[in-house]
Amino acid sequence: MDSHSVDLHRRATVVDGLVFFSDGSTRDMLTGGVSAINVTISEMGADFEQALRDCMAWRQRCAAPDSPWLLVEKADDIARAKQAGKLGLIMGWQNGKPLGDQIDRVALFHELGMRVIQLTYNEANLLGDGCLEKRNAGLSDLGVKMVQEMNRVGIAIDLSHCAPQTCLDAAHHSSKPVLLTHANANAVITRPRNKSDEVIKAVAATGGVVGCSIHAYLSWRGDPRQQPLLSDFVANVKYIGELVGYEHVGIGTDFPSVDTYEAVRHVMVMSRTKYAKSGGDFSDAFGDVMEARYPVETPTPAQFPAFTHALHQAGLTDSQILGVLGGNFQRVFAQAWAAA
Template sequence: MGSTQRIVIDALVFHGDGIAEPLKTGGVTAANVTVAPYLQGMVPAFDAMARWLAAVDDPAAGWRLVRRAEDIPAAQAEGKTGLIMGWQNLLPLESNIQRIRAFHAMGLRVAQLTYNEANLVADGCGETRGAGLTDFGREVVKELNRVGVAIDLSHCSEATVQEAAALSDKPVLLTHANAKAVDMRVRNKTDESIRAVAATGGVIGVSIHGFLNWDGDPKHPPTLENFVRHARYIADLVGVEHIGIGTDFACVQDPAQVEAILNLSRNYPGPAGVFINAFGNRLADRYPGDTPTPRQFPLILQALERAGFSAAEVDGIAGGNFLRAFGQIWH
């Protein structure tokens, strides 16, 4: 095992109810939590972030807001969980690039360029035309770099990933994506895209989530062993220093709170619907059977150790690699 003060970062939690307990129980130091609706505009995003800021102010909720990389070990020292406020779509910008700075002031630190389909910034992985950044999107990438918001390319098209990586002067991230070479899922990334992200100094958050961590056979539910196959493949491709973990967990007391988001998945037959048809649409069924919630996070790290990753390598995958990249991006 690594140090007892190991930094553990979950690079993608798709929803939270405002209470840190499941992450805290699982030993997670900080998490990139999606704090705005996926498919809505500015006002819902603003209101949702306002609610999260109120949760941070509630001592019982257990959060410390992360604005700089050093806030993550500080949260650990305080016995709190670091809240990294993230978006999975840039729809709240509409066509106003100045909003990036304003939302950064509210605490936004990770922004995915688009969510499966196209927006004004770029194409997502679900767009059959497979285009990349728009002219506006190129300006957005530069502004995210300038302000200090991490660029997430997880749900983006291959062209968007590669163009954004080439344009960015800061590390870019795949907070939750696996390797297409291991499992040919719509949401996974080609070797070329993985290399492009790593070349920026970026990190790929390997995921346990069934939409990414599944071979397409209804007889084979997602497993930790298959997750480790992705981690090993990407380590061999670009180096273990470019690997993290992005579970795509929900951090909730009551799984019923995410029903609306689970149902949203049905709108994406390629990325999600085929898995739902095979295994149903319960939250727990999207993950390996032994890790249905963030409370079981230590089992993910144990699976990496059993697979032969050294303690120092697991320290990096668990959180050290994302912490390094955040330190280069945020300022």
């Protein structure tokens, strides 16, 4: 890696917009120079009680003596984590299911430290339709009220797994920036979970950010002999940057933060069996091998500096790269987390 990319990565405050699981390990993230990560702290189908337990468990982990974690509750905490040499934890969900139909739970979970909620996972819930629902019905009336309450208390709205109409409805009804924490452009690589130009523009119009992802379910071009490459990630960054502006682009790897990928074998099996429409074709080609789901150049978060090098080689300016690496997510989190 060239010296300029090394220096640029060292200067950056790196934010990963989506980490789908963590067993508490910070090793590879800190090795890769990452400052903060949005961790999915609950399983996709978790209910209210389980979500409460997960919040409390992570709060205790962060509060433990000599913890390598720093709980991020306001945007300035991300810079604090970098300065302290810790990994900032942004508590998030990938499904609004634990909210049920109780709007007052939004404020409760905010008080416990929740800062990002994806409205739906792949299927429909009480808030709206997920991306694998054929009907594409959008937000429910309850979903609109939840969006408004999340705006009020200061929880960022994630639309990554939402149906197209759900994304458009949420962007329309939100008074604050909304996010696609981990998604790519269908115009670059057509996958069930990627987003149309219309959705990307709607998110950007709110001031939001699209976290371009390296995960194969979003970045695989369909060749059974070739897993994703870092060039596929760069292609999405450049396309979305040119479409709506680089200030609306970030990184959402969909990595886990674990000591060993054996810790997420259950997730690999779940994604292959329960959600075959999303990535079953890739799993058929490569099996349950987590490393194969990421570019050959970046099999783990420890290789995060390779993103900086690839973006520099692709011709992005230093300012654009610093924004993509984390500055853009920091800006939007500051806006989304401010109480209305």
